Amino acid sequence: MTRKSERLSDLVRMLNLIPYFESHPDHSLMEAARDLGRQPQEIRDDLNRLWCCGLPGHMPHELVDMEVDFRRVQITNSQGLDQPLRLTRTEAGALLLTLESLENVPGLINRGAVVSAASKIRGIMGEETAAVYDSIGTDLPAESDTVEDLREALESGRKLAFDYRSVSSDSCRRRAVSPARVFTNEGAIYLTAWDESVDPAPEHRTFRVDRMSGTEILPEEAHPHAAELDFDARDPFGYSGVDLQADLLIRPDATWLADYYPIELGETTPSGMVRAMMPVGSIDWFLRFALGQSDRIAVNGPSTLLEALRRRAELAARAYDEPSSHPAGG
Known part of the structure; x- marks a missing residue:
């Protein structure tokens, strides 16, 4: 998920807390966490951020107001943000695709909930879901x-x-x-x-x-x-536990690489390159990645990766000077 998508997801998640607590005025943070499948402290953090949400102008009387403790959450001024956010047709179609994919996932804990949610969206969208079926029909x-x-x-x-x-x-x-x-x-x-x-x-x-x-x-x-099995849904591949981290410099027009690889972007250097860090779980894979993206990135460290990259590049260059074992024209 890109950073833009993550920020939008955070906003939707926070705003949906307002209608939830208005509908459940006596629920504690623990009860809300149970209902929403989250941790109490995560909900508390989102509520604290809601203090800064409201109407244009952002004066104190224009912001969301509430009383919060672990026993009870009372929304005293919702500023009109008291309705659950609704999906656009595009968002509903994307959600339906995801749900239909989940229906086929083995070992799903609550498959019935997934099937039920998909059925409700199909009922709302009607004939428009035919395009959704067609788009995945050749993949499954x-x-x-x-x-x-x-x-x-x-x-x-x-x-x-x-x-x-x-x-x-x-x-x-x-x-x-x-x-x-x-x-x-x-x-x-x-x-x-x-x-x-x-x-x-x-x-x-x-x-x-x-x-x-x-x-x-x-x-x-x-x-x-x-x-x-130590599984963290926020870090399913265990990148946070990888000790070897590559120090990279990325061209500004190639920062899209961070959308496809576990790259954490940093500040821009005086030369215009963007600093970045990347966990290295496999040195062989990283060497192929770095050489394949050599026109977009430069490896700045550590020395173990620099030395391995130098040796791999020398072997590749040497191959051009060695006679081919294949007959001419073969």
């Missing part, structure tokens, strides 16, 4: 067998085998894993599983479903080690 069949095997493996508690094309190692090999959980991120479906083939010690690995093929449910019982 290619994944349906894989998704069905994932669902069955999770429900039966058995191991799953598949061929996996790894972007980090630029290779493809057969895997046999114990599925632990499935989640979605930016429209893609991922499987987290216990992989006993990891060297030097077995651990949980994450696999992107659209890079899996040839799935097969094995007769062996799965051992997903669920108690050892």
